[in-house]
Amino acid sequence: MADNARIDPRTLKGFRDYPPALAIPRERLMDTIRAVYRGYGYVPIDTPALEYTEILLGKGGEETDKQLFRFNDGGGRDVAMRFDLTVPFARFAAQHIGQLGTPFKRYHLAPVWRGESPQRGRFREFVQCDFDTIGTTSNAADIEVALVIGDLLAALGFERFTVHVNNRMVLNGLLDELGLGDKVGPVLRALDKLAKVGADAVVAEMVERGVEAGAARRVLELAGVEGSNAEILDQLATRFGTNAVAAEGISRLRQLLDVVAASGAPSERYRIDVSIARGLDYYTGTVYETFLDDLVAIGSVCSGGRYDDLASLYTKTRLPGVGASLGLDRLVAAMEQLDLLGDVAERAAVLVVQFAETGLGDYHRLARQLRAAGVEVEVFADPKKVGQQLAYAERRGYRAAIIAGPDEIAEGAVQLKDLRHGTQAKVAEADLVGAVRAVLEGP
Amino acid sequence: MADNARIDPRTLKGFRDYPPALAIPRERLMDTIRAVYRGYGYVPIDTPALEYTEILLGKGGEETDKQLFRFNDGGGRDVAMRFDLTVPFARFAAQHIGQLGTPFKRYHLAPVWRGESPQRGRFREFVQCDFDTIGTTSNAADIEVALVIGDLLAALGFERFTVHVNNRMVLNGLLDELGLGDKVGPVLRALDKLAKVGADAVVAEMVERGVEAGAARRVLELAGVEGSNAEILDQLATRFGTNAVAAEGISRLRQLLDVVAASGAPSERYRIDVSIARGLDYYTGTVYETFLDDLVAIGSVCSGGRYDDLASLYTKTRLPGVGASLGLDRLVAAMEQLDLLGDVAERAAVLVVQFAETGLGDYHRLARQLRAAGVEVEVFADPKKVGQQLAYAERRGYRAAIIAGPDEIAEGAVQLKDLRHGTQAKVAEADLVGAVRAVLEGP
Numbered sequence: 001m002a003d004n005a006r007i008d009p010r011t012l013k014g015f016r017d018y019p020p021a022l023a024i025p026r027e028r029l030m031d032t033i034r035a036v037y038r039g040y041g042y043v044p045i046d047t048p049a050l051e052y053t054e055i056l057l058g059k060g061g062e063e064t065d066k067q068l069f070r071f072n073d074g075g076g077r078d079v080a081m082r083f084d085l086t087v088p089f090a091r092f093a094a095q096h097i098g099q100l101g102t103p104f105k106r107y108h109l110a111p112v113w114r115g116e117s118p119q120r121g122r123f124r125e126f127v128q129c130d131f132d133t134i135g136t137t138s139n140a141a142d143i144e145v146a147l148v149i150g151d152l153l154a155a156l157g158f159e160r161f162t163v164h165v166n167n168r169m170v171l172n173g174l175l176d177e178l179g180l181g182d183k184v185g186p187v188l189r190a191l192d193k194l195a196k197v198g199a200d201a202v203v204a205e206m207v208e209r210g211v212e213a214g215a216a217r218r219v220l221e222l223a224g225v226e227g228s229n230a231e232i233l234d235q236l237a238t239r240f241g242t243n244a245v246a247a248e249g250i251s252r253l254r255q256l257l258d259v260v261a262a263s264g265a266p267s268e269r270y271r272i273d274v275s276i277a278r279g280l281d282y283y284t285g286t287v288y289e290t291f292l293d294d295l296v297a298i299g300s301v302c303s304g305g306r307y308d309d310l311a312s313l314y315t316k317t318r319l320p321g322v323g324a325s326l327g328l329d330r331l332v333a334a335m336e337q338l339d340l341l342g343d344v345a346e347r348a349a350v351l352v353v354q355f356a357e358t359g360l361g362d363y364h365r366l367a368r369q370l371r372a373a374g375v376e377v378e379v380f381a382d383p384k385k386v387g388q389q390l391a392y393a394e395r396r397g398y399r400a401a402i403i404a405g406p407d408e409i410a411e412g413a414v415q416l417k418d419l420r421h422g423t424q425a426k427v428a429e430a431d432l433v434g435a436v437r438a439v440l441e442g443p
Numbered sequence: 444m445a446d447n448a449r450i451d452p453r454t455l456k457g458f459r460d461y462p463p464a465l466a467i468p469r470e471r472l473m474d475t476i477r478a479v480y481r482g483y484g485y486v487p488i489d490t491p492a493l494e495y496t497e498i499l500l501g502k503g504g505e506e507t508d509k510q511l512f513r514f515n516d517g518g519g520r521d522v523a524m525r526f527d528l529t530v531p532f533a534r535f536a537a538q539h540i541g542q543l544g545t546p547f548k549r550y551h552l553a554p555v556w557r558g559e560s561p562q563r564g565r566f567r568e569f570v571q572c573d574f575d576t577i578g579t580t581s582n583a584a585d586i587e588v589a590l591v592i593g594d595l596l597a598a599l600g601f602e603r604f605t606v607h608v609n610n611r612m613v614l615n616g617l618l619d620e621l622g623l624g625d626k627v628g629p630v631l632r633a634l635d636k637l638a639k640v641g642a643d644a645v646v647a648e649m650v651e652r653g654v655e656a657g658a659a660r661r662v663l664e665l666a667g668v669e670g671s672n673a674e675i676l677d678q679l680a681t682r683f684g685t686n687a688v689a690a691e692g693i694s695r696l697r698q699l700l701d702v703v704a705a706s707g708a709p710s711e712r713y714r715i716d717v718s719i720a721r722g723l724d725y726y727t728g729t730v731y732e733t734f735l736d737d738l739v740a741i742g743s744v745c746s747g748g749r750y751d752d753l754a755s756l757y758t759k760t761r762l763p764g765v766g767a768s769l770g771l772d773r774l775v776a777a778m779e780q781l782d783l784l785g786d787v788a789e790r791a792a793v794l795v796v797q798f799a800e801t802g803l804g805d806y807h808r809l810a811r812q813l814r815a816a817g818v819e820v821e822v823f824a825d826p827k828k829v830g831q832q833l834a835y836a837e838r839r840g841y842r843a844a845i846i847a848g849p850d851e852i853a854e855g856a857v858q859l860k861d862l863r864h865g866t867q868a869k870v871a872e873a874d875l876v877g878a879v880r881a882v883l884e885g886p
Contacts, residue, residue, distance in 0.1 A: 007498060009537035009757035011491055012522060017535055018489035019543065027477070027487050034470070039814045041794070041821025044470050046461035047454075048568050049492065049524075049554065050512070054450055069493070071514030074558045079455060081492075081524075092460055094452035100462065101838065103824040111492065115517045125491050136824040140803055144822060147807060151814075255803075262804020264811050314452035351484070360583055360698075361705020364590060368707050371482045371594075378484025379587060381546040381579040395544065 014115075014124035025341045026127075026332055029156060030109055033129050033326065036152045037107040040144060042131050045106045047088040049113075053078040055091050058313045067114040081113040085130040085325070086310075093134060094314035102135020102319075109328075123329065132323025134310055139252045142286040142306055142322045143259045149290055149302050149324055150265055156331070157340050160293035164273035165256060167286050168305070169249025170240060171277045174222055177243045178215040187211065188278050191223055199224075225274050229257055232272045252286060284308045288324050295334050302326040349440050351393035353403045354380040362409050366402060366432065373433045375440070394419055400439045402432075418442070457558075457567030468784045469570075469775055472599060473552055476572050476769065479595045480550040483587060485574050488549045490531040492556075496521040498534050501756045510557040524556040528573045528768070529753075536577060537757035545578020545762075552771075566772065575766025577753055582695045585729040585749055585765045586702045592733055592745050592767055593708055599774070600783050603736035604744075607716035608699060610729050611748070612692025613683060614720045617665055620686045621658040630654065631721050634666055642667075668717050672700055675715045695729060727751045731767050738777050745769040792883050794836035796846045797823040805852050809845060809875065816876045818883070837862055843882045845875075861885070 011017060018026060034044070053070050057080075070080035082088050085108045097104060109129045116122065131148060133141040146165060153161045180187055186209040190202050199220050206216035225235045233254050241247045253272060261267040276289045283305030290302040304324025311319050335341045350370060352363045360379070367377040378398075380389045386403060393401050403424075404414040414432060417424040418439045427435040454460060461469060477487070496513050500523075513523035525531050528551045540547060552572045559565065574591060576584040589606060596604045623630055629652040633645050642663050649659035668678045676697050684690045696715060704710040719732045726748030733745040747767025754762050778784045793813060795806045803822070810820040821841075823832045829846060836844050846867075847857040857875060860867040861882045870878040 006758070007501065007756050009498070009534045009754075010495070012493055012495060012516070012520065013518065015491035015493060017491070017539065018487075019539055020486040020488060020549070023487040023489050026489070031474075039819050040810075041819065043463040044461075044466040045463060046466050046469070048458035048460070049556070050455055050458060050568070052453070052455060055452070058450065069514075069516060071512075073455070073512060075456065077455065091452045092462075096460065096462055101835070103835075105821070105824075106463070113492070125493070133824055138800075138825045140797060140800065140822065140826075141824045143803060143807075144824075255800075259803045259807060263807030265807070311452075313450050315449070354583060357581075357583065357698075360586060360702045364586075364702060364706030364708070367483075376482050376484065378548070379583065381576055381584045381587075382581045383583075392544070392546075 012124075014117075016123055016125075022332065025335070026328065029328065029332065029335075030127075030129070032155050033109065033152060033328075034107065036148065036155050037131050039151070040105070040148055042105040042107040042133075042148075045089075045092060045108055046110065047082070047085075047092050047108070049081055049111070050079050051082060051088060051091065053080045055314075056080050056082060056087055058087065067116055069113050069115055082110075083114050084112050085110060085128050089130070089132065090311040090319075091314055093319055094311040094317070097135070097311075097315075097317060097319065103133055103141070104135055105131070105133045107131040126330075127328040129326040129328055130323060131325075132304075132310075132321050134319045134321030134323075137320045139255055139286075142252065143256045145286070145288065145304060145322050145324055146256055146260060146270060147263065147265055149288060149304075150260075150269055152302065152326060153290065154266075157335070158292060161269060162291050162293060163270050163302075164276050164289045164291065164300075165253065165270060165286060166272060166274055166277045167249035167253050168277050168284055169252070170236060170246045170274070171222060172284070173243035173246030173249065174218065174240055176245060178218060180211060180215060180219075183209065183211060187219060188281075191219065191278055194220075194223060194275075222274060229270070229272050232274070233257075236274075249285070256286065282307060286322060292334055292338070294338060298330060298334055301331050301334065349375055349399050350377045350436060351389065351396075351398050351401045352377060352379045353386055353389045353401055354383045355386070355403060355405045357383050359404065359406070359409060362404065363402075366404070366414065366429070370433060370436060373437070375433070375436055390417070390419070400436055402436075455567075457560075459566055459568075465775065468778070469771065472771065472775065472778075473570075473572070475598050476552065476595060476771075477550070479591065479598050480574050482594070483548070483591055485548040485550040485576075485591075488532075488535060488551055489553065490525070490528075490535050490551070492524055492554070493522050494525055494531060494534065496523040498757075499523050499525060499530055501530065510559055512556050512558055526557050527555050528553060528571050532573070532575065533754040533762075534757055536762055537754040537760070540578070540754075540758075540760060540762065546576055546584070547578055548574070548576045550574040569773075570771040572769040572771055573766060574768075575747075575753075575764050577762045577764030577766075580763045582698055582729075585695065586699045588729070588747060588765050588767055589699055589703060589713060589731065590706065590708055592731060592747075593703075593712055595745065595769060596733065597709075600778070601735060604712060605734050605736060606713050606745075607719050607732045607734065607743075608696065608713060608729060609715060609717055609720045610692035610696050611720050611726055612695070612728055613679060613689045613717070614665060615727070616686035616689030616692065617661065617683055619688060621661060623654060623658060623662075626652065626654055630662060631724075634662065634721055637663075637666060666717060672713070672715050675717070676700075679717075692728070699729065725750060729765060735777055735781070737781060741773060741777055744774050744777060792818055792842050793820045793879060794832065794839075794841050794844045795820060795822045796829055796832045796844055797826045798829070798846060798848045800826050802847065802849070802852060805847065806845075809847070809857065809872070812872075813876060813879060816880070818876070818879055833860070833862070843879055845879075 068080040073079045111125050111127050113125050149163050190205040194202050203216040236250045285306030287305035289300035306322040309318050310321050363379045367379050370377045401417040402414050408414050412429045413426050416427045511523045516522045554568050554570050556568050592606050633648040637645050646659045679693045728749030730748035732743035749765040752761050753764050806822045810822050813820045844860040845857050851857050855872045856869050859870045
């Protein structure tokens with residue numbers, strides 16, 4: 001084809017390819033995440049990438065609208081690509097919960113799409129890893145979510161991280177008591193500036209928005225509670241526990257920490273943080289954010305909380321629940337920065353050199369024996385020079401190579417090369433699986 | 444919310460949800476497929492769901508165009524959702540093959556979208572599982588594809604299936620020799636009616652389209668070759684092997700079958716079938732189709748072949764290759780029909796009954812011990828009646844339940860219930876992992 005007839009190969013702005021060096025660890029992480037979720041009895045579901053726009057937008061408003069990849073399909077339907085996994089889950093639950101029964105614990109690992117301005121490592125397509133328990137208000141489900149988050153980060157290879165927990169009921173109870181039920185939005189927006197502008201400016205802003213100065217000071221008092229978990233619980237109980245709603249929130253937080261400790265999970269990783277009640281509007285009870293101690297700046301890598309009713313837009317069946325979502329691609333970026341991804345560019349462990357085309361039957365016979373023993377094996381595609389094939393194996397990060405010329409095959413043996421140490425030994429076929437394992441598992 | 448303000452929860456025409464009963468086996472199948480691909484040294488890649496329409500359409504023509512979910516994105520770009528994994532792989536290879544080097548062996552499991560009329564169990568969103576080796580013309584790569592297909596179906600639990608193989612070079616060589624290089628399309632379309640209308644009508648149609656009667660008979664002679672693999676190879680060699688291109692195709696087929704047999708793979712599952720050269724236009728060498736012996740009517744579940752140049756639309760780097768694609772959702776439907784999916788509706792093996800909320804710390808301590816031993820465990824969310832919790836466990840297909848009231852906990856013991864046999868025994872905590880394993884692995 002003439003050069004000028006060619007199409008410039010490129011991805012869309014905000015989208016990216018995942019070559020093996022990224023796709024391999026990503027796949028491994030997803031396997032680990034699924035295993036942790038399954039370990040707690042969550043089960044997978046999947047939903048379509050495309051939904052009716054009406055379903056996705058619901059009450060989501062304009063900002064969400066702008067982020068949608070939205071169009072009319074061939075049948076004239078107003079459709080869009082999902083922008084999260086929560087809305088499709090709500091729609092799914094409204095349709096299927098009758099058959100599935102409650103409590104229903106599901107996980108969903110899938111890409112979502114948002115047309116946001118791509119920046120700071122954010123892409124327009126990214127994988128979310130959600131898990132939720134719906135159909136129960138029990139604190140047991142909230143506690144489990146905290147345990148899952150801790151297990152998840154640990155299983156992914158992180159040692160230094162903190163799960164921040166709080167309960168919206170404390171703030172909600174206080175605001176109710178102060179008669180600020182209709183001013184939650186302005187109060188939270190003012191509070192969010194606390195670290196930047198200081199307490200006095202926050203009070204001033206609240207007063208400007210019609211909050212009495214005394215009430216504003218009370219809200220700030222809650223926002224200022226800090227210390228150890230035990231100290232925070234005590235202060236919350238003493239200063240805010242007279243309100244029944246707040247007391248219930250405090251009691252749930254206390255039980256969460258007690259059970260985490262009693263379960264044997266590393267309780268030093270859990271911290272009550274009254275500030276995280278603020279950003280997560282949707283939630284009504286326990287809230288979670290998870291920070292990597294060595295990369296706090298990237299923000300929470302796993303967030304979630306309890307909600308009163310998942311699917312009220314689609315069904316009158318009330319579905320309270322609790323869950324959280326892990327952002328896979330943000331986590332991969334973090335692991336890249338923290339050098340946790342390892343240098344495993346490729347996964348197959350052993351290359352069988354194609355010494356001569358006539359040996360293919362034997363090479364595949366050997367490869368089958370190794371695969372049956374769980375070893376990943378590539379038979380090289382071309383009978384190139386042995387040195388070229390070994391260079392390929394090293395570039396791919398393989399640990400071992402098997403070289404078998406006609407003489408070795410006739411003897412029922414092979415040359416086994418340890419690619420990390422550069423050593424080589426003749427091994428009888430009967431001993432091959434053991435010898436390969438010794439190389440793979442050796443230092 | 445008032446009923447009339449609710450949105451009707453529904454999926455788009457041609458799309459479907461995957462509840463756990465389908466999502467669990469699907470996930471397990473994908474794990475198996477990835478493991479087989481990795482076992483041969485193929486590595487994963489991923490590409491965006493959305494691409495420039497220009498990239499996806501290439502020379503694809505009108506029919507493909509109609510199937511596209513195509514729209515203008517927020518930035519005014521003409522974009523579309525991928526309709527297969529081959530075109531994105533071609534674009535990917537054109538961009539990245541310089542860094543990746545050849546041979547490059549990749550797999551890609553991902554959904555694709557086509558706006559076809561949904562019918563006969565076909566959906567507008569479905570998962571394809573592709574694997575390819577590019578950058579080599581070696582028959583070793585073709586042979587490996589045949590081996591992978593066989594391993595794949597076996598690993599997925601099929602015992603009765605047949606991998607049909609052929610080589611386009613035999614037909615291409617014959618057509619060249621007959622001077623029919625410019626009539627390949629009409630000849631193939633006529634040939635496709637052979638089973639329906641018989642040989643004479645096919646010859647008549649070819650003659651009508653300007654093919655000499657003698658040439659038409661020769662083409663039909665090739666289409667009529669049948670028998671055992673050895674008989675077919677002999678007939679092909681004797682009757683068509685004088686053409687160099689055809690001879691090369693015959694030689695490659697022979698080597699494929701020889702190596703499969705020598706490798707120890709079940710060679711009775713491989714069959715030369717001259718008819719499968721016809722439908723697969725894109726391919727230039729070895730072609731593969733895979734039929735389930737007990738469900739031939741659903742068509743090939745894994746098809747592929749060798750091509751001369753993957754990415755000529757996007758790069759002048761010539762990338763010959765060979766690969767195949769397994770249609771996951773067609774396979775799941777087949778397994779459903781053949782009762783191969785099993786009755787495992789849920790995956791967690793053990794339910795810990797929530798006897799009382801105060802026991803949560805202990806329940807989670809026990810659950811952690813079991814998870815550390817690789818057992819999936821759910822702690823029930825609510826302290827409902829034990830009978831209700833056990834009914835939940837049975838509905839979910841769990842094998843065992845752990846019931847631990849305050850008395851048992853005080854004793855350091857639990858009641859372990861075998862849900863399949865309805866038996867129950869007191870087990871010391873120290874023996875719990877072993878006792879649970881005995882129940883899970885028992886008859």
